[in-house]
Amino acid sequence: MARLYVDSDKYGDQSASAVVDAYHGTIKDLIRRRLDEIGGDWASFVFDKSYDLIGAREFADVEKTLLSTGHRFDWSAMISVRERPGIYKSATGVGEDLADFSFEHAEAITAPPDAEGREQRGIGDNVVRYASNLIGIARYIRSSDRVLDLLSKGVPPDTVAIIDDSGGTLTAPILERFKGVICAGGTVRSHLGILTREYGIPCVMNAKISGIREGDPVEIECTAAAKTAEAYQQGIEMTARVWRLKK
Amino acid sequence: MTTGALSYAQLLETNNLVQASADETYWLCVTRTVQESKLFPVPAYMMLSYMMAYFRYPSLLRKIESRMAAEEIGDRARAMGTKIQNPSMGWALPGFYLLGREWLINLGLLRPQDAVLDLIYVMDFWKRFQLSWHRNDGHITNKEFGHRAQFLPERQLQVFHADMFDCAAGDDLHEAAQGFMAAASQYGFLISCESRISLHNSGPYKLADDREMIIRDFMDLAESDFPWLDGVAKDMPFNNLTVTLAVKDCHFYLMDDWGSFESKPEFTADRLVGVGLYTSDTLSEGYVPVAMGSKAELGACFRSLADKVRDASNQLWRRIAGWSRDLMIDAGAITYFAIIKDLAHVAGVYDVSDWMMVDERAERFRPLFNDEYSRDVLTGLCIGTLPSHQASDYTMMQHSNKPQRLFSPVPYSILAGEDYTPTCGPVYPGKTHLDLKLDRYTTTRGVLTLAEYNKLAREVRPAVVDPKYRHLCETWVKYHAATPLADELYRLEQSQSRRLKGKGAGLSRADIEKLCRNDAGGSGR
Numbered sequence: 001m002a003r004l005y006v007d008s009d010k011y012g013d014q015s016a017s018a019v020v021d022a023y024h025g026t027i028k029d030l031i032r033r034r035l036d037e038i039g040g041d042w043a044s045f046v047f048d049k050s051y052d053l054i055g056a057r058e059f060a061d062v063e064k065t066l067l068s069t070g071h072r073f074d075w076s077a078m079i080s081v082r083e084r085p086g087i088y089k090s091a092t093g094v095g096e097d098l099a100d101f102s103f104e105h106a107e108a109i110t111a112p113p114d115a116e117g118r119e120q121r122g123i124g125d126n127v128v129r130y131a132s133n134l135i136g137i138a139r140y141i142r143s144s145d146r147v148l149d150l151l152s153k154g155v156p157p158d159t160v161a162i163i164d165d166s167g168g169t170l171t172a173p174i175l176e177r178f179k180g181v182i183c184a185g186g187t188v189r190s191h192l193g194i195l196t197r198e199y200g201i202p203c204v205m206n207a208k209i210s211g212i213r214e215g216d217p218v219e220i221e222c223t224a225a226a227k228t229a230e231a232y233q234q235g236i237e238m239t240a241r242v243w244r245l246k247k
Numbered sequence: 248m249t250t251g252a253l254s255y256a257q258l259l260e261t262n263n264l265v266q267a268s269a270d271e272t273y274w275l276c277v278t279r280t281v282q283e284s285k286l287f288p289v290p291a292y293m294m295l296s297y298m299m300a301y302f303r304y305p306s307l308l309r310k311i312e313s314r315m316a317a318e319e320i321g322d323r324a325r326a327m328g329t330k331i332q333n334p335s336m337g338w339a340l341p342g343f344y345l346l347g348r349e350w351l352i353n354l355g356l357l358r359p360q361d362a363v364l365d366l367i368y369v370m371d372f373w374k375r376f377q378l379s380w381h382r383n384d385g386h387i388t389n390k391e392f393g394h395r396a397q398f399l400p401e402r403q404l405q406v407f408h409a410d411m412f413d414c415a416a417g418d419d420l421h422e423a424a425q426g427f428m429a430a431a432s433q434y435g436f437l438i439s440c441e442s443r444i445s446l447h448n449s450g451p452y453k454l455a456d457d458r459e460m461i462i463r464d465f466m467d468l469a470e471s472d473f474p475w476l477d478g479v480a481k482d483m484p485f486n487n488l489t490v491t492l493a494v495k496d497c498h499f500y501l502m503d504d505w506g507s508f509e510s511k512p513e514f515t516a517d518r519l520v521g522v523g524l525y526t527s528d529t530l531s532e533g534y535v536p537v538a539m540g541s542k543a544e545l546g547a548c549f550r551s552l553a554d555k556v557r558d559a560s561n562q563l564w565r566r567i568a569g570w571s572r573d574l575m576i577d578a579g580a581i582t583y584f585a586i587i588k589d590l591a592h593v594a595g596v597y598d599v600s601d602w603m604m605v606d607e608r609a610e611r612f613r614p615l616f617n618d619e620y621s622r623d624v625l626t627g628l629c630i631g632t633l634p635s636h637q638a639s640d641y642t643m644m645q646h647s648n649k650p651q652r653l654f655s656p657v658p659y660s661i662l663a664g665e666d667y668t669p670t671c672g673p674v675y676p677g678k679t680h681l682d683l684k685l686d687r688y689t690t691t692r693g694v695l696t697l698a699e700y701n702k703l704a705r706e707v708r709p710a711v712v713d714p715k716y717r718h719l720c721e722t723w724v725k726y727h728a729a730t731p732l733a734d735e736l737y738r739l740e741q742s743q744s745r746r747l748k749g750k751g752a753g754l755s756r757a758d759i760e761k762l763c764r765n766d767a768g769g770s771g772r
Binding site for chain 2 (some may be wrong): 004005006007009010011012013014015016017019020023024027028031032042043046047048050051054055056059060062063073074075076077078079080083084087088128142143144147148151163164165166167168169170172173175176185186189191194195197198199200226228229232233
């Protein structure tokens with residue numbers, strides 16, 4: 001069988017992702033076969049014959065090969081799992097199961113209720129330091145359907161949005177109306193961090209929380225120091241606490 | 248196939264530029280942000296965009312240079328806040344092309360010596376543009392300058408400095424400017440499909456011992472190149488807006504090649520003490536003041552623009568919420584790929600089929616781009632964990648100290664007879680799931696058809712590239728400020744300035760500051 005230029009790599013043989021290795025291995029096998037079919041002439045293959053010999057149909061087969069092993073893909077954009085639910089892991093906390101849903105981070109730091117009845121349910125990276133902590137009502141916002149609903153009916157007062165999207169587009173039309181934000185991803189420099197800073201909305205990013213459900217009263221320690229670039233680069237913990245309050 | 252003569256010096260320089268881009272790509276990707284969105288399939292569209300860049304940039308850059316040299320576009324770019332600045336030219340032009348190349352190498356579809364003439368040309372174009380654009384600071388990138396972006400000449404900075412209006416936390420202008428920038432930042436993320444490439448910061452420039460100025464550009468806001476803004480952005484009167492910001496007791500110690508900054512202490516709204524507003528594009532004579540007649544006029548303008556931005560954002564969000572995944576991928580990939588499209592506008596050779604379509608050679612990869620593979624391979628490409636990245640165990644990569652190289656150099660063995668291929672060929676046909684672009688382009692000369700826009704672009708020759716002034720650089724000014732020609736040069740820049748009109752070349756920064764303080768005492772600057 002034809003040998004590819006990269007088959008003779010002295011230093012590299014695999015990536016850090018099993019899915020990437022599976023894909024690339026399948027594609028390289030295909031290239032070797034196609035090269036054999038045309039007599040191994042790389043010069044006529046690379047920017048000419050490969051366009052027809054390795055096209056969309058062949059690439060679709062690569063995905064089918066992995067799916068046939070029972071693998072189901074992680075999803076990141078809601079549209080992906082909505083259009084092709086069969087190839088992705090199931091999505092929770094975005095529909096009728098919202099009432100029973102909560103983020104459950106394995107590294108969430110929790111503590112029993114303090115003297116004021118505040119039960120710590122996690123931590124996050126504070127974006128901007130404010131003069132006082134923020135208290136509001138937790139509401140999970142994880143899909144464009146939920147945003148559309150809130151856009152139509154209005155964002156309830158005192159909403160602290162709990163989001164797992166560190167981008168700035170999902171909640172774009174309603175972000176300005178949040179009292180606070182708890183984001184389960186990103187850093188203080190992510191788009192959502194940048195926007196909450198611009199709008200003056202208290203926010204913790206990279207939040208690791210547990211046990212906070214839709215409608216729970218919550219308090220964010222936005223009086224904590226804002227996490228710095230140096231802290232990220234040097235791996236220094238600088239966190240703000242998130243509490244669940246008594247209803 | 249081996250054709251033409253390559254020199255050792257050519258390959259040495261190309262590999263140096265490739266390595267410079269590799270080092271900065273790693274740093275930017277690791278330290279700046281996490282690429283994710285619940286709305287847009289971001290990694291999927293980014294991967295597609297890299298393919299588009301790999302297959303089209305060489306031909307499209309050659310087409311641009313058939314009308315105008317990279318270094319002339321670089322000279323012109325200093326006088327406008329359009330999308331040929333740091334994110335696009337400082338990083339994305341080489342970055343997207345090289346990320347696409349590296350992925351193809353890892354797939355086994357490319358060797359490091361394939362399309363070598365394309366690679367040499369793309370890196371050379373980038374070098375000539377960057378050196379020209381950065382000629383006032385003398386660096387090729389912000390990274391080389393220690394993450395600083397000071398490309399503007401004194402005459403432009405004096406106008407920005409002099410014409411700013413003072414503001415303070417709690418006053419009307421401060422509130423209006425902050426409100427506009429927050430709304431426009433959010434709109435920028437949305438029109439750019441979750442990327443930050445419609446926003447750009449540069450500087451800092453020293454205004455006084457306790458104040459620095461940064462320049463913030465908001466780009467592609469109106470009906471112009473992107474089909475998804477047709478209709479929803481029809482009320483946006485300006486396609487590009489530049490806000491000048493004076494910031495007190497805050498040092499911007501980092502301005503990267505993505506146009507984002509770090510400061511000490513952290514830049515918060517209460518440190519904003521001065522603002523100005525301008526628009527510009529390839530048809531304007533530099534930066535044109537917007538509502539800069541009075542403090543009240545500027546505040547009202549910021550509020551009006553914020554309302555328009557919010558309205559356009561809401562309409563656009565509803566449009567996007569109804570899109571299919573393919574539409575989202577097309578819009579995102581085109582936004583990324585076309586990050587350098589303003590080069591074509593400047594040269595007057597912009598064509599919708601060049602920039603708003605997915606090349607069929609790239610399109611065939613789309614079935615690979617489910618969320619998980621896209622995420623994992625993008626991460627691998629950006630932090631160096633794919634096989635092509637791995638180097639000898641003695642190697643310590645900049646920033647990570649790992650035995651890796653983010654972009655493969657061209658092997659010098661092609662000079663000793665190992666075969667290579669010269670080019671990936673011309674632009675192939677493209678397609679898109681998006682609506683056809685309406686023939687409406689918002690410019691500083693009004694709303695034009697594309698034919699009108701290209702025609703005017705080919706006719707325009709701003710003063711910055713007039714042979715009489717083009718090479719009157721900052722070194723020349725230093726030794727000729729007292730000459731009539733220097734006065735003429737400065738008066739050109741001052742022609743639309745509220746405070747400096749006609750004042751010429753003799754003013755120092757302290758003179759400008761004094762002028763501002765005296766006015767502030769008498770007229771409530």
